[in-house]
Amino acid sequence: MIRLSASFAAFMAAMLIGLAASAAAVPAATDVRLGVHADKTRLVIDLSERVTYSVFTLRDPYRIVIDLPDVSWQAPTAAWRRTGGLIGSLRFGRFRPGQSRVVLDLTEPARVAKSFFLDNADGQGVRFVMDLEPTSSTAFLAAMVPPKPVALRVAPPLPRDKPGTRPDAPFVIVVDPGHGGIDPGAIGVGGTYEKNVTLRFAFQLRQELRKRPRYKVLLTREDDSFVPLRERVERARQAAADLFISLHADSIANSRVRGGGIYTLSERASDKEAAELAAKENQADVIAGVDLAAHDDEVATILIDLTQRETMNYSVKFAGALVPELGQHIRLRSRPHRFAGFRVLKAPDVPSVLIELGYLSNREDERMLQSSRWRGTIAASLARAIDRYVAGLES
DSSP: OOOOOHHHHHHHHHHHHHHHHHHHOOOEEEEEEEEEOSSOEEEEEEESSOOOOEEEEETTTTEEEEEEEOOEEOOOGGGGGOOBTTEEEEEEEEEETTEEEEEEEESSOEEEEEEEEEEOTTSSOEEEEEEEEEOOHHHHHHTOOOOOOOOOOOOOOOOOOSTTOSTTOOEEEEEEEOOBTTBOOOBOTTSOBHHHHHHHHHHHHHHHHTTSTTEEEEESOSSSOOOOHHHHHHHHHHTTOSEEEEEEEEOOSOTTOOOEEEEEEOSSOSSHHHHHHHHHHTTHHHHTTOOGGGGHHHHHHHHHHTTOHHHHHHHHHHHHHHHHHHTTTSOEEEEEEEEEOOGGGOOTTSOEEEEEEEETTSHHHHHHHTOHHHHHHHHHHHHHHHHHHHHHHHO
C-alpha cells in the first residue's frame, strides 16, 4: 500500500474540492447597466461567460422579460435602482431552480431592436447587450408572445376540524419568508434586501419552534428563489397546515416611521395604509414577470372559498395572541393588528397572518433586522404566542 504524506493528501483533497466547486459553478452576473441614447435605450449585463436566453413581452404594464439559465447575481445593490430612457425600473434574480430572469418595466411600448454578446477586451467575461427602441402600442401587442402558462392546481377546501385538534397529529406551521429571487421586496436605506431578512428570520423561527416536539415546521422557500403568491398558499394547503405565517419588512417614504405590525385577511381594509401595503405586496407576481392572466380561474376559486369565514376568525384569534407577546420586545405601530386583502393570506382552510417585522426605510429598524440576536429574541417571542394560541384551541 502506498502511503501519502499528510500534506500531499491535504493538497489532493483541496484539488478535488476545487474541481467539484468548478463543475458546480454557475455563470456570474457582476453588473447591470443602462445607456440612454436619442434613438434607443441599451441594457448591458456583465457576465462571466455566454449563456442561452429567451425573450418575451407582457402588457398591463408593458414589460420585456429575459429568461436565462441559473446565474449567480453579484451585481451591486445600486443596479436595482438604475432607470432611464425606455426603462422605468428593472429587476433581476433567480426565478425558479435552474432559471434566472430579468424584468424590464417600460415607460412606453418598446421592441427589442437587437441583442448580442461582446467579448471583453481583457478576455475575462462577456457583455450581454440589448437595444430597445420605441414602438406603438398596436405593434407591441401584435408582437406579444407570452410564456407558456404554468398551471397551478388549486385543491378544494379540506374538510377540517378545529386547527391543531387532529388526534395524534403534529401541529403543522408553514412559515413564509416574503419575496425572494428576482423579487427583492423592500431595499433598506443601507442596501439590505427584504428577501434576505425574511429568510434569515424564518430559519431562526424554525429553529426555535423545533424545540417543541408538538410542532412540525415547513418553509415555503429555503433559498433565494421566487415563489408565486398562490403557490405559497397552495404549499400551506397541501401540507394541511394549521397555521400560516408570512414574514415581511416594509419600506416607506418617511424614514422616521418604524415598528412592526400584524395583518389578517379582509376584503375591506381597516385603513388606507393597510390597503396600500396589501396592494404593494400583491404585486409580487407582476414584479417577477408572471403572466397573471393565466390564473384567473384559480383566483376566482380561492375568492369563492373565502366564504369560509371561520378560518378568518382563527386568524384573528392568533393575531390577538401575537400583539401582547410581540409588544414586549418590538415597537408596534399604532393599531398593531390591521386588516387588508393580502393575496398570500387567502388560503380558505388555513388560519393565516402576515407579520411586518419592521421598516427597512428606518436605519434603527434596519440595524435590528440584521441582528441575529434580535431576530432570535423575536423568534422566541413569536413561538410563545403560538404556544398560547394552541393552548387556547385545546381549552
